[in-house]
Amino acid sequence: GIPLFMACLAVYAQHTANLIRCIMKKLGLTNGLADAQTEKMQQWITMAFCLTVILTFSVYLCIMEGWSFIDSLYFTFVSFTTIGFGDLYPSSSSTDFHIIFIFFLILGLISLGTVIEAQTDNFGRLLSTISSSCDCLCKNRCLGGGQREPAEA
Secondary structure, three states: OHHHHHHHHHHHHHHHHHHHHHHHHHOOOOOOOOHHHHHHHHHHHHHHHHHHHHHHHHHHHHHHHOOOHHHHHHHHHHHHOOOOOOOOOOOOOOHHHHHHHHHHHHHHHHHHHHHHHHHHHHHHHHHHHHHHHHHHHHHHHHOOOOOOOOOOO
């Protein structure tokens, strides 16, 4: 069920990220840029794509459900992150609405997964930096530099 769906979603997010990279190359957006600049541009395009999906779905819910924009945005966030509190739910019974709704949910999950995938390298570098900082701090304490005397009873 859920683990298989999440694995599929990760694959779709990876393919979407690759598609964005390919489109960037085809449009010549990466010509003359360093790898770090290309990566940063891809992250911005990915974020813009995700925000476009979120805002479009929110406006769609405003129109179709008569919700305020804030309620629609909240529902979109809760749905795309798969939290699903259940405090808001669409009441429309139209088949067209449900088809478009499911399309937006899948597109939203993929776009959010693509943003996460695009940020994975940054997150890995952050963890490496934190880890190396901790190693430097701990070496003096843990490896003989600042051994403590055993506490007396």
